[in-house]
Amino acid sequence: MKQIQAVHSEDFKSYDTEKIRERFLLDDLKATDKANFVYSHYDRMVTGLITPVNSVVDLGNYDILRADYFLERRELGVINVGGAGTIVADGTSYDLNKKDCLYLGKGVKDVKFSSKDASNPAVFYALSAPAHTSHPTAFASHADVFSADLGALETANQRTISRYIHKDGIQSCQLVMGLTSLANGSIWNTIPPHTHDRRMEVYFYFDVEADQRVIHFMGEPQQTRHIVMANHEAVLSPTWSIHSGAGTKNYSFIWGMAGENLDYADMDTFPVAELR
Ligand SMILES: O=C(O)C(=O)C[C@H](O)C(=O)CO
Ligand SMILES: [Zn+2]
16 A cells, blocks of 8 residues: 655645645556555545456455554545445445445444446545544435535536535544535636645545546645646645645545544635635
8 A cells, every 4th residue: 555644834835746746646546456545644544446347346454554454443434436336344235326425434344345337337435544433334325415505607616515424424433525516617616715724635536527637726825736637536635735626627526534523614714815
């Protein structure tokens, strides 16, 4: 499992394109019939993709965790961004259509992923954070979770935010997770932008067409930089960084956090006119 260390905001000011990509971009996550994870030192968040096509894929165990099994001291949130798929957790089977979510708590030993149809395979995006106690396994379909419509077409940021794992939703130790879909003609996410010193965040962009890109903005609000993102790529956001993006067309993304609290609304927002 690849490992990424944390970056200080003062150092970040001197980073060029290559260094920003090396330290924050999680690309090449997608590997046929494999689970592929990256371990970050931001709240020890593990981010990955599990892409079963022709065979069943095991969650696996990794030396970096020094655990008897992956979820011995961790929890896992999974959202399917591909075709229909199945997750079997300690013998219980869960079917996940596109944008459905499954939470697995500390102590779940055996986790297997498969696709229903190899010609339209499931793509399971997964986040895992350290967990101090065990919360029950919970499934949430996209249609059933709390969602909020934000923004407007006039400002090209009309979008729907769906929350799955959070203080008033699926219960967890640290994980907060959901997804945002931009309306046709809208391109801006998370405007006005914010930081939350209490939680790190990871954005995973999906439904980005092959010839389109999302320009993701990061850095302190008065020291912004950008990173160009393609489909199925994720980007780490340290606590000091804004995380906002503009696509060359509409798209969706999964946001996920870990840290001090589970309160989605705990954020410090910056007016657009103050950004630099
Ligand atoms: O479009 C948005 O606004 C978002 O999706 C914001 C994220 O949910 C987020 O950054 C939560 O901290
Ligand atoms: Zn945020």
